[in-house]
Amino acid sequence: MKTVAPSGLRPRLDTVAGHAPKGSRVADIGAGDGQLALRLAQDRASLVIATEWQAGAYLRLVRRLGGLPGFDCRRGDGLSCIGVGEVEVAVVAGMGEHTIGRILSSGLERAKELRRLLLQPMGPTAHLRRLLERLGLPLTGEDLAWEGGRFYQLLIVEPGCPGLPWDRERSPLGPWLSHRQDEGARAWRRELRALSERRLELTPADKRPPLACLLDQLGQLDAPQEGSGSP
């Protein structure tokens, strides 16, 4: 898990950049201040289309990136400003999972033509994960970044590829992230368990069972294995 990025890019965005295939044409949807778009163009992408929906943010993007080789800045909502076959990869990062979900639902036809989507919500991902299944967008990879005292999940979707098999009961946090064994992933799971315990205390008794079930599943993920020598 990236905690410091040698590229100088913030670790959250560096994690996203690392999953863009070299030489690909990339759309950065909701590019914000353009940091990631800039890094992608310098390091790996043959073309970056940086988009913004807000007028002010779009103007700042144009001031920063407009006219540089390898960039195209566009104003529009989600994938609607990307034409057929213009890019192979789309990044949708730094928004809530519901906003990312709306961008995928409204641009589904375009999304399904892409080779890879890199989705990095700012918080939970449970809603987005269910939506991906409903939309027929297969999750083929996951990653985790740590920045500013927070964890960020990255969901990698590759339309046309077989998705990771996912048993929700055994892997409540996602097919791969549930079981990753590095210290960063373990710390993330501990944090989620602590959060769920606090939420359980605040939840009315009749609404507790699903949360209690999730806590039970989380408890099993890092339970000491028999014969591991742990107490």
Ligand SMILES: C[S@@+](CC[C@H](N)C(=O)[O-])C[C@H]1O[C@@H](n2cnc3c(N)ncnc32)[C@H](O)[C@@H]1O
């Ligand atoms: C918090 S910034 C994130 C910037 C950058 N992607 C990152 O991860 O750091 C979110 C940006 O997404 C833009 N945005 C939100 N909804 C959008 C949409 N439907 N289409 C394009 N941009 C959108 C906002 O204007 C805002 O600048």
